[in-house]
Amino acid sequence: MRERTVTYSPSFTLVPTRECFNRCGYCNFRADRGAAWLQPAEVRALLLPLVGSGVVEILVLSGEVHPHDPRRGKWFAMIQNICAVALELGFLPHTNCGVLRFEEMGALQQLNVSLGLMLEIDSNRLLGSVHRHAPSKLPALRTEQLEWAGTLGIPFTTGLLLGIGETPAEREDTLRTIARLHHRHGHIQEVILQPHSPGGSQSWAGEPLGDAQLLGVVRLARQILPAEITIQIPPNLVGDPVPLLEAGARDLGGIGPVDVVNPDYAHPVVERLGERLAAAGWRLEPRLPVYPHLDRRVAAALQPLLGEHRARLCQAAVT
Numbered sequence: 001m002r003e004r005t006v007t008y009s010p011s012f013t014l015v016p017t018r019e020c021f022n023r024c025g026y027c028n029f030r031a032d033r034g035a036a037w038l039q040p041a042e043v044r045a046l047l048l049p050l051v052g053s054g055v056v057e058i059l060v061l062s063g064e065v066h067p068h069d070p071r072r073g074k075w076f077a078m079i080q081n082i083c084a085v086a087l088e089l090g091f092l093p094h095t096n097c098g099v100l101r102f103e104e105m106g107a108l109q110q111l112n113v114s115l116g117l118m119l120e121i122d123s124n125r126l127l128g129s130v131h132r133h134a135p136s137k138l139p140a141l142r143t144e145q146l147e148w149a150g151t152l153g154i155p156f157t158t159g160l161l162l163g164i165g166e167t168p169a170e171r172e173d174t175l176r177t178i179a180r181l182h183h184r185h186g187h188i189q190e191v192i193l194q195p196h197s198p199g200g201s202q203s204w205a206g207e208p209l210g211d212a213q214l215l216g217v218v219r220l221a222r223q224i225l226p227a228e229i230t231i232q233i234p235p236n237l238v239g240d241p242v243p244l245l246e247a248g249a250r251d252l253g254g255i256g257p258v259d260v261v262n263p264d265y266a267h268p269v270v271e272r273l274g275e276r277l278a279a280a281g282w283r284l285e286p287r288l289p290v291y292p293h294l295d296r297r298v299a300a301a302l303q304p305l306l307g308e309h310r311a312r313l314c315q316a317a318v319t
């Protein structure tokens with residue numbers, strides 16, 4: 001059988017803070033004001049042991065401080081510092097810290113090879129349920145973020161959170177919104193199809209999205225999204241990834257020690273996952289947090305480090 005390829009990103013997640021002014025009904029990550037903020041010394045202490053370990057991506061995933069909160073500037077400076085330390089130690093940062101001001105997005109572009117923000121579901125109807133207390137999940141705000149990222153030329157990861165009360169038509173609308181934004185700017189590198197996976201501390205008592213439903217969405221996404229956009233599924237939130245790969249998914253996202261968003265669902269050990277996939281005719285390969293066709297859009301100051309990682313990845317592939 002011909003071997004096909006599926007990718008993952010060897011990653012480690014840093015959390016600037018869990019403090020968040022939103023209260024998404026499905027969230028098991030957020031904390032109230034007063035929660036800890038990551039200190040500069042802690043960033044170094046967490047990252048130093050990872051140098052030379054094979055980890056490349058530092059996923060910076062944060063709760064959000066309100067844009068009009070007087071502490072917003074300090075919060076944003078903390079995120080910039082985390083990215084700068086990660087770069088200094090030779091890692092490639094990818095930040096998803098929620099909705100940003102245009103100037104903030106431009107500043108993070110100088111410190112990240114790509115940025116992420118889930119569109120979730122492009123429907124105002126959910127503002128009456130899971131997003132009732134989540135102003136930063138307003139669909140118009142999130143589509144504007146994707147538009148800005150396109151204007152700035154930032155390689156971008158977005159996605160859908162599935163099984164949060166949306167209809168089939170709303171899933172299709174969301175995929176079409178992403179396709180439309182991509183057609184204008186060509187900046188969407190991957191779309192995560194994330195199945196809602198209930199955890200112990202969320203307020204909304206929704207069911208998990210099953211693999212059979214996810215399979216249908218992967219097929220639909222492959223029809224709607226242009227071929228250069230990769231479909232990502234999280235291996236720890238699905239039963240068997242193989243049928244989803246057969247349906248068009250080609251990436252398994254960042255794999256690290258813990259999934260901080262879904263701590264109740266352990267990540268697979270990469271070696272075991274590789275063996276399971278190989279038995280089904282799929283070769284698991286590492287990738288960088290920016291896709292090769294978008295390398296030239298990465299900030300000039302990051303090009304030398306990106307080049308080193310790209311060369312190392314090619315070397316590993318031929319040896």
Ligand SMILES: O=c1nc2n(C[C@H](O)[C@H](O)[C@H](O)CO)c3cc(O)ccc3cc-2c(=O)[nH]1
Nearest residue numbers: 013096116117157253254256258259260261
């Ligand atoms: O590359 C990304 N991976 C994202 N991932 C995948 C992530 O790389 C890994 O699954 C782990 O969170 C890393 O330990 C998410 C996973 C989740 O469970 C929830 C949200 C995200 C969001 C992103 C993201 O914005 N960018």
Ligand SMILES: C[C@H]1O[C@@H](n2cnc3c(N)ncnc32)[C@H](O)[C@@H]1O
Nearest residue numbers: 026027118161194195196197198261
């Ligand atoms: C960082 C991203 O994590 C996703 N997210 C948040 N809570 C859950 C959950 N219970 N199950 C799956 N994904 C979740 C959202 O899509 C958010 O944008």
Ligand code: MET
Nearest residue numbers: 029062063096097098261
């Ligand atoms: C756990 S969510 C982390 C990213 C951000 N708060 C968002 O929801 O978009």
Ligand code: SF4
Nearest residue numbers: 020022023024027030
């Ligand atoms: S999903 Fe993100 S925005 Fe929503 S409450 Fe959790 S941390 Fe905040």
